[in-house]
Amino acid sequence: DSGVTQTPKHLITATGQRVTLRCSPRSGDLSVYWYQQSLDQGLQFLIQYYNGEERAKGNILERFSAQQFPDLHSELNLSSLELGDSALYFCASSAEVVGSGADYGYTFGSGTRLTVV
Amino acid sequence: AQTVTQSQPEMSVQEAETVTLSCTYDTSENNYYLFWYKQPPSRQMILVIRQEAYKQQNATENRFSVNFQKAAKSFSLKISDSQLGDTAMYFCAFMNRDDKIIFGKGTRLHILP
Numbered sequence: 001d002s003g004v005t006q007t008p009k010h011l012i013t014a015t016g017q018r019v020t021l022r023c024s025p026r027s028g029d030l031s032v033y034w035y036q037q038s039l040d041q042g043l044q045f046l047i048q049y050y051n052g053e054e055r056a057k058g059n060i061l062e063r064f065s066a067q068q069f070p071d072l073h074s075e076l077n078l079s080s081l082e083l084g085d086s087a088l089y090f091c092a093s094s095a096e097v098v099g100s101g102a103d104y105g106y107t108f109g110s111g112t113r114l115t116v117v
Numbered sequence: 118a119q120t121v122t123q124s125q126p127e128m129s130v131q132e133a134e135t136v137t138l139s140c141t142y143d144t145s146e147n148n149y150y151l152f153w154y155k156q157p158p159s160r161q162m163i164l165v166i167r168q169e170a171y172k173q174q175n176a177t178e179n180r181f182s183v184n185f186q187k188a189a190k191s192f193s194l195k196i197s198d199s200q201l202g203d204t205a206m207y208f209c210a211f212m213n214r215d216d217k218i219i220f221g222k223g224t225r226l227h228i229l230p
Contacts, residue, residue, distance in 0.1 A: 002161075031216065042208065042222040043162075056217050088160060094216065104169075105152055106218055108162035 003027065006091050006109035014117055018079040021112045023091030025072055031055070032074040033106060034066055035090040043090065049074055081116045088113050119144045121211050121221035129227040130199055137184075138194045138224045140209030146170075149213040151185065151192045156223070157205040165207070168192065196226075204228045 003026035034046040045058035049068035068074040092106035120143045130136040153165040168176045168185050175183050184193045209221040
């Protein structure tokens with residue numbers, strides 16, 4: 001168990017629908033990151049939150065949105081789903097920003113596999 | 118913009134052999150961090166090893182070691198005495214001051230019995 005919890009593990013939904021993916025970061029981590037991994041592809045950065053605030057945005061579609069709540073858990077909302085949105089969605093968390101010491105880098109959750117049919 | 122390039126899409130080696138996975142990156146930063154992540158068939162992302170750019174000494178973690186060449190912007194991963202459990206996708210990754218990790222496209226490694 002990495003300490004980062006993602007729910008649900010699997011999700012099957014129809015095109016045009018909306019889903020919410022949830023992530024609880026490792027205890028003490030303030031930053032949450034969302035990545036999308038399509039079949040046999042690398043990880044594409046979507047968005048980062050730090051202590052409730054959006055910090056960086058990557059290749060995130062306008063149909064997608066995210067937020068981080070006061071208890072630091074985060075949700076990724078995907079709407080008007082298309083077949084091409086089928087992917088593995090990872091959440092990762094990290095401690096303080098770069099420079100905090102030996103514990104740098106991300107801890108990943110086990111991912112949510114989204115299938116759009 | 119920073120980029121990470123893994124030139125070997127797929128590799129296969131016999132069990133117990135040593136294998137080296139290549140990675141190059143491009144950045145204008147002087148201080149940054151480099152990582153190798155492993156993604157086995159379970160799809161979990163597992164941190165294998167990490168390196169701080171300002172440290173000249175190459176990082177090692179048991180059978181895993183890196184060859185970090187800062188001037189050449191090269192960060193290769195060496196796996197010694199490879200085991201069947203090392204079969205996985207390996208991603209090289211870069212992180213700079215903005216704390217965002219950029220991943221390469223990965224190298225699929227097969228360890229053959």
